[in-house]
Amino acid sequence: MTDAAVAPSPPLWRRLLGFNLLTGVVLGIGGWYVGWFGAHSIVGPSLDYFGDIDYNELSVYLAYIGGIVGFLVGLGFFNYPFARLRGYPPSLREKETGGWTRYFSLCTDHKVVGIQYLWGIGLFFFIGGLNAMLIRTELLRPHHQVFPAGTYLTLVGMHGTMMMGMMSSGILGPFANYLIPIMIGARRMAFPRIEALTFWLLMAAGAILTTTIFFGGFPTGWTGYAPLSNEGNPGMDNYILFFALVGISMTLLGLNMIATIVTMRAPGLTWTRLPIFAWGVLSTAVLMVLAAPVLVAVLAMEALDRTAQTTFFVAAAGGSNYLYENLFWVFGHPEVYILALPGFAIVLELLPVFSRKPLWGYRLAVGGLLGVSLLSWFVWQHHLFVSGINGDLRPFYMLSTELISIPTGFTFLCGMMTLWRGSIRFTVPMLFCLAWFFNFLLGGLSGVFLSDVPSDVTTHGSFFSMAHFHYTIMGGLVFTFFAAIYYWVPKMTGWELNERLGKIHFWTMFVFFNSTFAPLFAIGFLGQPRRAVTYASGLQFLNDWVSVSAFCLGISMLIFLFNLVWSLGFVKKPAEANPWGSRSIEFQLPSPVPVHNFDRIPVFSSDPYGYGEGPPPSWVPAGATAGRD
């Protein structure tokens, strides 16, 4: 494990060049211009390179593809394959280099990647949240007032796309990357370079979507429906490139998770001893691997429609917009469970710790996660109930959509029965988990209305469905995201988060989240359609209420940000190794976890939920064999 120490120091030019975020950005910008000028020499060469963006989609695509390649070269992703091609030994430099610079370069330590993900996703989550604030500012009045109509649509689209794209990896990126190898007793992920690649691709994607504002934005919202997307500004190409990159990143992330969990479990860690969090990650990863390629494919078709006039989605030329809608939702519905399932897993993982009881009904909980994962493939046309496609399949999709509430109910039953007669501690992560029950119950029950065709006729495309998916995704995913932050960040960074600020954050977020989204059910029932800049003047009071609540929700997020910066940047109170009294293995290691996780690969003899069943078994039996890494 000390190969790097004996490796020869790299030559001076390479030390100066660095291979870090800075060179990545510099080469990325260089690559962007190479692509831009290259495409102009293929299509429509012009002296005025920047004046004709409306007419040259190809240059936007090639510019960003060149930019991505340059970015990856600058980060050093091609060093390893080229070194191997030229017969040099592989370098472990990516893992061994210490210090803070690791966080700004290609690093194959799964713990560094986890923390990179946390801050990287946090940054784009913040940008997405700012968009939401601007949307609610616009909706303070029934007619459009602050932003031009096109800018408003861009804000709506950027908010939705950023949140969906980034938060798909919101739990698996930071927490699964950091914790799965530790939980299964491994020293790394199965494919460490691919692990780093998923993160940096996501960052490149985020930059691409943010720069859509320089190309006129895009009018379609996060669904990107054709044929509207065929007539969008070049900013539409940024949407396509963003989501395609996110799709590639998700596919690779999912593959990596599956390979790691299936092949790298330590001795004794049988499937029924696997932490429920790992089961949640596994079921999510399967969805990612199978769903995200469909997204990449449909976006490739859309990119061809826009550049090569293939007319896949143009009815007048023999295409069909249903093709886009179907392919998009084949990805899109598993996608919402990609967002929801990690939340289920975190709730089930944390409840035993804070009620001091074993996870109730382990097998039922696993069955619930896998059942949701399976059923999520058979429900997508409920997004198309009134679209005019397959009128005779609507009863089937109504049934399958309602069936999915059965395995979802397993999570509720197992969670509630774990609380039952427990010794509940209302810590900050526990409060976020308990809030999940409230939010997801309302989100799930409102989903029953949307799944029922007669009721969906009114609620479809209205603020009701918008409230529904904010309850399930923000109430389900983002609340558990914060639970995971408060629960695991002390372990990941070695510093405690302030509990009082955490509680203030929780209560303000819980109150203002509900105050923001509960009225939206009523607003939707009263006839306000989504994504419209105008609404009936009679709905202004409710809309203003929602806007003010949303601003308060934004302030609550600032409290969290302050807590994070204050606790980790200034107070730096060292965290205990096991602040929550957890029996999970990551809390038996020091905080933060050392570079190679374990001195010896642990041997498991039980699941981590044996509260009340005597002292936990030793992870490191005497005479254990040396690690397998």
Add this chain to the structure above:
Amino acid sequence: MAANPNAAPAPPSDRTNHGMRVVVAWLVLSAIATPLVAVFVGHLIPPGNGSSQGTEQVFDNTLMLTVITPILCLLAVFFVYGLRSFHASSSGAVLDGPPLRGDSQIQILWIVGTSVIVLFLAGFGTFELLQNGAGGGQGPDPIAVPGGQKMQVQVIGQQWQFTYRYPSLGGIESNQLVLPADTDVELHVTSLDVIHSFWAYELGVKADANPGVDNVAYVKTKSPQVFHVRCAELCGLWHGYMYNNGRVVDSAQFHSWASQQEKLYAAIKPFMDKPEADGGAPFGHTYLPAPERRAG
């Protein structure tokens, strides 16, 4: 507050039958709340009684709200009772709870219960849907077709307005939807450019307008009223301004409106009827998509 992972097991629990208390409280609360919701809340849910389809949706929503009320009650009772009764003492050591790892009876009861509710709701929804289509767009080959005489109206979406065409009135067109009262209407929704969605809120009608597709929806109007039409699918820059009022009027008013429109329309009718190649209006009389391009 940090608990010792090796904490001693809890002392033998008291003999209180917590489960029975929760079940009784739930039954009492549900018995009170469910009828109240069914009677007083359900009928307040939109879209209201503007059409037969709207009435049906209100009934559907009322039933679902009635079904989910006991579920909400169960969770409310469980959490209020559970979080009050089972929290760790604020001082002293945190004790472990009893190591319960499952109970097959509760699991089976839960699975059977949720399955029954789900299957009932799906069956009921299907039954309601097949009555008269519930006002939703059903595509070119509708399966839930109300019987009897129907007035055809074509709804043509384009960026950013709807145009209404009345084939039975000589093909007149209007930018306001006017319908006779107490009439079965067959709406043919289509689009000239991108996807729109025709949403007549008070009538309980929503059908996507797809280019090249004839999306059929049914509505049976009731008494005269004004209703709102909005586009419910993002269709570009001025999507937010794609709305208008429509009117349901009594038979006499409808006929006077129709003859007035016919007079207005007479001046441009020859132009509209002429094929585009002969200098006629673009898209004149070609709104109904050709059969071979129908999706479904």
